Amino acid sequence: MLHRGPRPTRPPRFAPGDKGERRKGFHNGCFFAICGAGERSRLGSSSTNRSQLRNMKTDMTQQQAARADLDLPPLRSPASAAWDDLAEGISKSWMWSAMAMQDITMRYRGSVLGPFWLTISMAIMIAALGLIYSRLFNMEMHRYLPFLTVGLVVWQFVSQVMIDGCHTFLVVQNIIHQVRLPFSVHAWRNVCRNLIILAHNIVIVPLVIIPFGVPVGWNALEVIPALVLLAIDGSWLSILLGMLSARYRDVPPIVTNFVQVVFFITPIFWPPEALGVWAPYLPLNPLFAAIDVIRAPLLGEHPMPYSWSVLVITTVLGCVATFALFVKFRPRIAYWI
Amino acid sequence: MAFIRLRNLSVEFPIYQGSHRSLKKLLLPASLQGNLARDRMDRINVRALSDITVDLRDGDRIALIGYNGAGKTTLLKVLAGIFIPTRGQIYAHGKVSSLFAVNVGVNPEATGRENIILRGMYMDVHPREMRTRIDEVAAFTELGPYLDMPVRTYSAGMSVRLAFTASTCIPPDILLMDEWISAGDARFLEKAHKRMADMIGSSNIMVLASHSMPLLREWCNRGILLQQGRIVLDGTVDEAIAAYQRSSEVEPALSEPA
Numbered sequence: 001m002l003h004r005g006p007r008p009t010r011p012p013r014f015a016p017g018d019k020g021e022r023r024k025g026f027h028n029g030c031f032f033a034i035c036g037a038g039e040r041s042r043l044g045s046s047s048t049n050r051s052q053l054r055n056m057k058t059d060m061t062q063q064q065a066a067r068a069d070l071d072l073p074p075l076r077s078p079a080s081a082a083w084d085d086l087a088e089g090i091s092k093s094w095m096w097s098a099m100a101m102q103d104i105t106m107r108y109r110g111s112v113l114g115p116f117w118l119t120i121s122m123a124i125m126i127a128a129l130g131l132i133y134s135r136l137f138n139m140e141m142h143r144y145l146p147f148l149t150v151g152l153v154v155w156q157f158v159s160q161v162m163i164d165g166c167h168t169f170l171v172v173q174n175i176i177h178q179v180r181l182p183f184s185v186h187a188w189r190n191v192c193r194n195l196i197i198l199a200h201n202i203v204i205v206p207l208v209i210i211p212f213g214v215p216v217g218w219n220a221l222e223v224i225p226a227l228v229l230l231a232i233d234g235s236w237l238s239i240l241l242g243m244l245s246a247r248y249r250d251v252p253p254i255v256t257n258f259v260q261v262v263f264f265i266t267p268i269f270w271p272p273e274a275l276g277v278w279a280p281y282l283p284l285n286p287l288f289a290a291i292d293v294i295r296a297p298l299l300g301e302h303p304m305p306y307s308w309s310v311l312v313i314t315t316v317l318g319c320v321a322t323f324a325l326f327v328k329f330r331p332r333i334a335y336w337i
Numbered sequence: 338m339a340f341i342r343l344r345n346l347s348v349e350f351p352i353y354q355g356s357h358r359s360l361k362k363l364l365l366p367a368s369l370q371g372n373l374a375r376d377r378m379d380r381i382n383v384r385a386l387s388d389i390t391v392d393l394r395d396g397d398r399i400a401l402i403g404y405n406g407a408g409k410t411t412l413l414k415v416l417a418g419i420f421i422p423t424r425g426q427i428y429a430h431g432k433v434s435s436l437f438a439v440n441v442g443v444n445p446e447a448t449g450r451e452n453i454i455l456r457g458m459y460m461d462v463h464p465r466e467m468r469t470r471i472d473e474v475a476a477f478t479e480l481g482p483y484l485d486m487p488v489r490t491y492s493a494g495m496s497v498r499l500a501f502t503a504s505t506c507i508p509p510d511i512l513l514m515d516e517w518i519s520a521g522d523a524r525f526l527e528k529a530h531k532r533m534a535d536m537i538g539s540s541n542i543m544v545l546a547s548h549s550m551p552l553l554r555e556w557c558n559r560g561i562l563l564q565q566g567r568i569v570l571d572g573t574v575d576e577a578i579a580a581y582q583r584s585s586e587v588e589p590a591l592s593e594p595a
Contacts, residue, residue: 174441178437178459331423334419
């Protein structure tokens with residue numbers, strides 16, 4: 001039978017999640033209780049008939065009384081289930097780090113240089129671009145090359161996290177359909193893999209900075225909090241883009257396209273000063289902010305005034321928005337892919 | 338102790354791909370009628386399970402019986418915690434192991450040994466623990482030197498041997514299986530059968546979905562008959578099988594192609 005319009009109302013909710021029970025479940029690691037979370041979103045309250053609801057409630061209490069010996073614990077809220085997913089995912093760091101390593105070693109299996117091909121291809125890119133564009137922009141090599149190197153290395157991480165992030169859940173479709181794992185494991189696998197690649201690329205940075213005598217000071221340590229923020233950004237981007245792409249298959253090409261365009265409109269291979277009076281507005285682009293907070297300290301300069309604030313705000317907003325969507329749509333991911 | 342409790346549990350699949358018209362043609366044949374609904378956004382929803390309330394207790398060896406599309410696989414995936422129900426509640430205690438497709442997580446480029454570790458990882462077993470079992474697994478597969486070669490060089494039978502052995506090396510509390518796992522040649526099949534028996538024997542709860550009635554009779558002590566996503570019978574295996582065969586006489590058009 002096909003019917004249109006809102007479906008009949010769902011059974012009434014149980015009491016909100018009991019904290020003690022939930023913690024126990026999480027530490028145990030083999031203990032789960034799942035509720036129908038996607039329901040509230042699809043059923044308008046407009047269709048809820050009060051007397052109907054009351055009848056259902058009495059039905060439920062009768063049913064529950066009938067099996068008092070086998071009572072279920074109170075239903076967990078979707079938010080606590082989503083939070084547990086993230087926490088359980090983090091606690092399985094051995095799993096996603098091993099998967100990320102596996103991704104890298106598999107990609108370079110059988111090649112002599114292995115993952116150092118990553119380093120070499122980045123070095124070749126930097127050498128080629130550096131040679132031509134330092135002429136084009138009339139900049140001296142000892143200023144342009146370190147600038148370009150740091151920018152490209154950071155950009156490589158940011159852009160690849162976004163592109164791979166679209167496939168966070170899609171590429172592991174057969175795993176998601178066969179075994180239960182926290183969804184966040186796949187996101188952290190993605191971030192971890194790209195951090196490993198970043199570690200391979202970052203060795204080029206001192207090789208360029210030291211010979212050219214860049215005046216690096218103590219503020220180079222700003223790089224550490226900046227990298228932590230980037231890893232957090234990578235996590236929420238992986239979950240957010242992964243969910244969006246699982247639902248809407250048009251998202252991956254859109255993101256790929258977006259990343260390509262942003263590469264040219266962000267000062268990575270061209271100097272920010274070239275923009276003249278517009279230059280102070282550059283940190284409004286969060287991707288520029290992300291590059292600036294790493295690049296400037298490594299070149300012995302200070303990041304632009306708003307770079308840090310823009311990056312922190314982006315991270316906070318991204319985390320909050322992603323968590324809200326994760327709470328709502330996490331139960332649907334397995335159905336979408 | 339292990340248990341799974343389901344209360345008024347329903348699962349609905351939204352179908353996003355394809356045009357509605359052709360989907361209607363595809364999906365409307367009798368066996369699925371009554372399971373299709375459209376929601377407010379005019380998406381087609383397949384109700385794969387509706388209002389399932391059941392308790393699985395220690396010692397249960399459950400046979401899931403039903404026609405194609407009755408919801409057997411969906412129910413197994415709900416029990417495994419893969420599908421989160423759209424309505425109702427599931428509460429489970431115990432380490433669940435699902436054997437749906439034997440070759441899940443197999444990486445053809447990696448060697449046999451690496452794949453054993455990898456398979457363990459997807460079963461939530463730390464590589465350290467898996468390494469202590471690798472010799473037992475290696476001996477059982479009888480693959481010898483092939484274990485150090487990439488799995489893509491294996492014959493189909495060899496890779497099934499590897500995957501089967503790796504995924505059955507740790508006895509779970511709750512074992513979920515879809516269809517029977519056919520593993521390799523006749524001699525290995527015999528070995529596999531015995532290993533499976535051991536594994537089922539040491540698990541607390543086992544759920545097996547299959548169309549092979551002799552197999553279900555051999556392994557199970559409880560039968561659940563599913564029809565259009567509902568439990569129509571929950572009793573002994575023989576009762577469930579009898580009811581299944583009765584209903585296939587009434588509606589021969591819906592029966593399995595042998």
